Amino acid sequence: MAALTHIPVLLNECLAGLQIKPEGTYIDGTFGRGGHSRAILSQLGPQGRLIGLDRDLTAVAVGQELAAADARFAIVHTPFSRIHDVAADLGLLGKVDGILLDIGVSSPQLDDGARGFSFDKDGPLDMRMDQSAEKSAATVVATYDEKQLAYIFKVYGEERFASKVARAIVKRRENAPFTSTKDLAQVIAAAIPGKPGPKHKATRCFQALRIEVNAELDELKSALEGSLSVLAPGGRLCVISFHSLEDRIVKNFMRDQSSGPKIPSHIPLTAAQLDELRAQSATLDIVSAAQKASDEELAHNVRARSATLRVAQRLNYQPEVVSQSQEG
Numbered sequence: 075m076a077a078l079t080h081i082p083v084l085l086n087e088c089l090a091g092l093q094i095k096p097e098g099t100y101i102d103g104t105f106g107r108g109g110h111s112r113a114i115l116s117q118l119g120p121q122g123r124l125i126g127l128d129r130d131l132t133a134v135a136v137g138q139e140l141a142a143a144d145a146r147f148a149i150v151h152t153p154f155s156r157i158h159d160v161a162a163d164l165g166l167l168g169k170v171d172g173i174l175l176d177i178g179v180s181s182p183q184l185d186d187g188a189r190g191f192s193f194d195k196d197g198p199l200d201m202r203m204d205q206s207a208e209k210s211a212a213t214v215v216a217t218y219d220e221k222q223l224a225y226i227f228k229v230y231g232e233e234r235f236a237s238k239v240a241r242a243i244v245k246r247r248e249n250a251p252f253t254s255t256k257d258l259a260q261v262i263a264a265a266i267p268g269k270p271g272p273k274h275k276a277t278r279c280f281q282a283l284r285i286e287v288n289a290e291l292d293e294l295k296s297a298l299e300g301s302l303s304v305l306a307p308g309g310r311l312c313v314i315s316f317h318s319l320e321d322r323i324v325k326n327f328m329r330d331q332s333s334g335p336k337i338p339s340h341i342p343l344t345a346a347q348l349d350e351l352r353a354q355s356a357t358l359d360i361v362s363a364a365q366k367a368s369d370e371e372l373a374h375n376v377r378a379r380s381a382t383l384r385v386a387q388r389l390n391y392q393p394e395v396v397s398q399s400q401e402g
């Protein structure tokens with residue numbers, strides 16, 4: 075069973091980033107096996123509250139056990155892109171002191187061959203984080219045309235040989251459909267020139283398929299946007315990402331929200347007016363840029379090596395003030 079556990083990454087850094095108040099209200103948008111959630115609960119007092127979200131039904135079942143044992147905790151089966159709606163339903167808009175997103179897949183998802191995320195464990199071509207969702211990796215591999223496949227391998231996998239891989243998949247499926255992860259991994263590896271290196275040749279394409287199946291980048295963008303109306307002034311947003319595509323989205327979002335609106339240069343405003351406008355309209359303050367796992371953490375959890383944590387704080391944004399000053 076050890077293989078189906080998950081070691082929370084950057085745990086101390088997340089707790090420091092969230093600046094937990096004992097009476098505060100927090101959202102763990104990626105409950106997983108609850109490693110971060112349990113640590114947050116250990117710092118909350120009796121009046122504190124934590125809402126866990128996950129779209130994986132197995133993670134939700136673990137969350138339900140925790141909720142039964144701890145009245146301060148509740149779990150919701152939902153994609154985290156719905157964070158605004160979930161908070162609205164709970165009467166928590168603008169009242170949440172911290173949100174954690176530890177995005178990507180959990181170790182139990184990766185390690186269970188039956189979930190179909192891994193190329194080195196044979197299993198069905200699945201890759202759905204939410205087992206009740208319709209689109210699986212098998213759907214993508216069987217129905218996307220060559221151009222669509224090449225696009226996702228290139229853009230989501232940053233695979234140099236995206237077109238070759240797409241062509242090989244389409245050619246092969248004309249004779250026999252793909253049914254297993256190993257079968258697909260072999261065809262992908264054979265289409266990529268060069269000798270095998272330390273990383274399996276199918277790594278990038280498997281990442282791309284997973285992102286496509288679970289709409290991971292759109293999910294992240296919606297959750298970041300949604301977090302702005304959920305956080306209380308001073309509330310913290312902590313996001314851990316595991317690859318550069320995600321980290322770029324988080325970094326750009328935090329940068330844009332902390333720098334206020336882009337004012338075209340022909341608009342006649344003084345430098346002081348520009349500063350004031352920016353100060354009034356920025357929604358976030360960056361608390362910490364990219365934090366990586368320490369050597370000590372890496373020594374006991376190799377999966378933390380690609381994790382990057384960014385932390386921002388919600389500013390006391392008042393949209394009316396901006397529109398008044400724009401009118402004046």
Ligand SMILES: C[S@@+](CC[C@H](N)C(=O)[O-])C[C@H]1O[C@@H](n2cnc3c(N)ncnc32)[C@H](O)[C@@H]1O
Pocket residue numbers: 080081082083103104105106107108109110111127128129130133152153154155176177178179180181203293294
């Ligand atoms: C890296 S694990 C989180 C592990 C967790 N922090 C822990 O300590 O156990 C990511 C979890 O987030 C979930 N997840 C990923 N994307 C999601 C999304 N868009 N909406 C909801 N849950 C998501 C996955 O199902 C997985 O359980």
